[in-house]
Amino acid sequence: MKRILFLLLILFIAVPVYAANVHLVGYAATEGGDKYYFIPESIKTSDKSIFVSSMRDFGFARNGIYKRVTSMVFNPGAKQYKLLATASLGSNGKVIEKREFPEVAWHDIPANSAAEALFLAVTRYIVQNPSPSQNQGQNQSYSNKKASATGFFITPNIVVTNNHVVSAAKQIEIIYNNEVKVAATVICTDPGSDLALLRVVGLEKIVCPLVIGKSSEIKEGTRIYTVGFPLPSYIGTTAKITEGLVSGITGYKGDLRQFEISASIQPGNSGGPLLNEKAEVIGVVAAELGRKFADKTGIIPQNVNFAIKSENIQNLLTSHLIRLNLPMYCHKSAISATDIMETAKKGIVRISVVKE
Numbered sequence: 001m002k003r004i005l006f007l008l009l010i011l012f013i014a015v016p017v018y019a020a021n022v023h024l025v026g027y028a029a030t031e032g033g034d035k036y037y038f039i040p041e042s043i044k045t046s047d048k049s050i051f052v053s054s055m056r057d058f059g060f061a062r063n064g065i066y067k068r069v070t071s072m073v074f075n076p077g078a079k080q081y082k083l084l085a086t087a088s089l090g091s092n093g094k095v096i097e098k099r100e101f102p103e104v105a106w107h108d109i110p111a112n113s114a115a116e117a118l119f120l121a122v123t124r125y126i127v128q129n130p131s132p133s134q135n136q137g138q139n140q141s142y143s144n145k146k147a148s149a150t151g152f153f154i155t156p157n158i159v160v161t162n163n164h165v166v167s168a169a170k171q172i173e174i175i176y177n178n179e180v181k182v183a184a185t186v187i188c189t190d191p192g193s194d195l196a197l198l199r200v201v202g203l204e205k206i207v208c209p210l211v212i213g214k215s216s217e218i219k220e221g222t223r224i225y226t227v228g229f230p231l232p233s234y235i236g237t238t239a240k241i242t243e244g245l246v247s248g249i250t251g252y253k254g255d256l257r258q259f260e261i262s263a264s265i266q267p268g269n270s271g272g273p274l275l276n277e278k279a280e281v282i283g284v285v286a287a288e289l290g291r292k293f294a295d296k297t298g299i300i301p302q303n304v305n306f307a308i309k310s311e312n313i314q315n316l317l318t319s320h321l322i323r324l325n326l327p328m329y330c331h332k333s334a335i336s337a338t339d340i341m342e343t344a345k346k347g348i349v350r351i352s353v354v355k356e
Helices: 002-021 114-128 132-136 291-297 311-319 337-345
Strands: 027-029 035-038 050-062 065-075 080-089 095-100 146-155 158-161 169-176 180-190 195-200 223-228 240-248 258-261 273-275 281-288 305-309 348-355
Touching: 035 114, 050 114, 146 223, 146 281, 158 348, 169 195, 180 311, 195 311, 223 281, 223 337, 240 337, 258 281, 273 337, 281 311, 305 311
Parallel strands: none
Antiparallel strands: 027 035, 035 050, 050 065, 065 080, 080 095, 146 158, 146 348, 158 195, 169 180, 169 348, 180 195, 223 240, 223 273, 240 258, 258 305, 273 281, 281 305
């Protein structure tokens, strides 16, 4: 612990170097225009903690301070954080003052706060850039060999997910209600639309398939919800719900098979249902504009995510001559987010995949 703290505090000696050369992967922005970047080179992990330094870029100078670097530690299991030290920078990038907080208490990570956004950005970076030691961990869900995602039942024994989730899979396991585990096999896939159908045997009497809605009737501004299992190694294996809008009726580079959505998604959400206010599936969560896009363009996108339109599920069934009696019941009018979550939890599954 002391060694890790020492390594983080060393950052303040070389702050101007980091400020000039750091690769800024993600940030959280406040309503006042402040931005909180994290410094990838500073990240240190232990069994229960994530140590990181972040840089706060003020929208304008405050008492001669233009930027502030903060070393902090997150406890993913308890969803808490605490400060370790701070350093304030002037307009020339030089350190004006430094403070250390060796006895500071743990604080809960507030929902929809800069701290939460920073935590999610850091954990996403760790997932996408595992260190060699992380790859060797027995419980690492996002190593090169093992991945976690989401799927949902459309019949009592058929699950929909993304093709990229199960591509090159040696083993596919379905976890229902966070406790029942059964094997799954691939029925068919469509790499073009990034969809896959899985067969699951043994859960027919307990699952409640989700209803597929008409994606062709969806317009910009439609309120939507995603339900899935984001970052299970860091924020738990229970289902999470996020809310947003349909930003556009076409996806990446105008792809007509996709919606652009504003609901936030993380690694682990792939393959999950995109639901309307009646809890009907109008899409399948597929991708976000993330680090690769930022590396290529220098632009860090915020809440630009994509989902495959539900009509592509029916197209996949038709092209493989699969005839199913899909559930037709749906709520007659909009229901609350709480009720949408309860409906979704009865039909979604977490998917654990071992790849070649």
